[in-house]
């Protein structure tokens with residue numbers, strides 16, 4: 451289905467065939483299902499029985515971003531060692547982006563790397579975190595600062611998981627889908643706006659969410675398939691994430707990742723207009739879409755511009771004293787093709803937008 455070297459199966463009801471897919475793409479003697487407490491409660495038993503109860507252990511972490519740490523990574527890897535997991539074992543990540551990022555880093559590092567199959571259960575993880583092989587953990591200095599690129603052996607996306615997903619978590623997934631539209635395709639942006647408006651207003655979700663997942667998977671896989679290690683083009687996926695990661699961290703992770711990205715897209719598109727990069731009207735259209743999704747469209751009151759700038763300067767996107775942003779020229783068209791797909795912007799411009 452994509453140009454990536456591992457299968458991404460998007461199909462309603464495919465979770466029932468987990469055991470079969472896993473044995474095909476990641477044959478192993480034992481499986482460690484890594485999941486969080488909420489997802490374990492809903493789907494942990496079914497996952498274990500699909501793989502065979504005597505071959506699968508379920509390792510459960512507390513839900514939420516605060517689990518995405520080296521401490522939890524240590525607890526999980528110690529757990530695998532004490533249970534006697536060897537090189538002939540594999541990991542199944544079952545959950546949202548937190549579980550996938552963390553379990554990916556466990557798989558990348560355990561015994562120098564064992565196979566992993568991602569089973570995303572949030573919209574955000576289905577359309578974004580499960581694709582492209584970025585794994586890692588947060589540190590007190592910033593998000594995702596320790597990690598590895600690590601290809602999964604396969605990805606199983608079952609849209610039926612979304613039936614139990616709280617509505618607010620659905621919104622945060624829409625933030626990344628809107629991002630895919632902005633960075634790649636005007637038509638796709640419009641279709642996300644209409645699908646999400648329908649779903650949030652109570653229209654039948656199944657079909658339109660499946661199409662949205664397929665659309666976003668195609669955008670993301672198309673980009674990471676051409677630049678897996680973020681040497682250039684892949685940087686456009688960071689639209690909204692330079693400011694986004696800073697506000698997410700400064701909120702003490704009370705903002706969900708998708709909420710922070712929504713704020714980040716709003717601010718960064720205004721920066722793009724003010725810096726003369728984006729055509730006028732781009733920022734307003736992005737903000738309208740964000741607000742229509744019920745996502746926050748401005749920086750939380752009391753969060754200072756100086757602190758945001760300070761955090762951004764210590765993030766991975768700083769070079770030569772300038773913060774580099776992935777900015778749109780218009781919806782569906784990103785700037786910076788001649789400068790490695792980022793644009794250096796003076797702090798003064800960003801400060802003007804933030805104040």
Ligand SMILES: NC(=O)c1ccc[n+]([C@@H]2O[C@H](COP(=O)([O-])OP(=O)(O)OC[C@H]3O[C@@H](n4cnc5c(N)ncnc54)[C@H](O)[C@@H]3O)[C@@H](O)[C@H]2O)c1
Pocket residue numbers: 486487488489492513514515518545546547548549551571572573574575578579580581582583584585593594611612614615616619622706707708
């Ligand atoms: N690796 C990447 O390329 C990439 C891309 C985007 C985001 N991310 C990361 O993803 C993380 C955010 O992921 P997220 O938004 O999925 O958050 P999350 O993993 O915290 O999940 C959100 C909440 O939904 C619950 N949940 C998950 N599936 C459920 C279901 N089917 N039914 C009911 N409840 C369910 C979880 O227990 C959790 O409480 C961030 O850490 C972000 O940095 C990574």
Ligand SMILES: [Zn+2]
Pocket residue numbers: 578626691707711
């Ligand atoms: Zn993101």
